[in-house]
Amino acid sequence: GAVVSQHPSWVICKSGTSVKIECRSLDFQATTMFWYRQFPKQSLMLMATSNEGSKATYEQGVEKDKFLINHASLTLSTLTVTSAHPEDSSFYICSARATPEGGYTFGSGTRLTVV
């Protein structure tokens, strides 16, 4: 089945630094990758939609200069949290569809803690 590999699974960083999260589709080409953020005991909230070779589309209220998304190839999308602050601490997870009408495959998630 379709597999999305996400790294790192957890990261602790100092306030003011940047963190990069990678998602790779291992056995299919992900033209589109979705990035979600999940705070404790809350739902998954879509942050942005990443399209290979073009700029990402950000959801309302998500700072595009803070959450940099790059989708340089059909198998790799990255999310960089720039100048991270404690309020950015969250569970970040990516998702993609192997086919336009198929199910969604999720990465394993990244637990970010900013201290």
Add this chain to the structure above:
Amino acid sequence: GENVEQHPSTLSVQEGDSAVIKCTYSDSASNYFPWYKQELGKRPQLIIDIRSNVGEKKDQRIAVTLNKTAKHFSLHITETQPEDSAVYFCAAATGGGNKLTFGTGTQLKVEL
């Protein structure tokens, strides 16, 4: 955009009883409705899904019903077991690879 509402937020049942979680959606163009089970710190796990051309789907103890006219869909778990305890999310999406919108989640607790 799509808005998905989910109820109840918490549900406690006795082992062996049935559990029902309900969701409503706003976008009549939505045609794919998955249900996910998520354990703490893990990725959502698809447990069942339904497409808009079907009214009901069943997989062993789990079933989903869809009412397109009313724009609501429900998850039914029968003969609940302690290992069913988790957070469940409904979601909705349109076709063409579009984004998935999640409901607010239901914490299900199955008590012995």
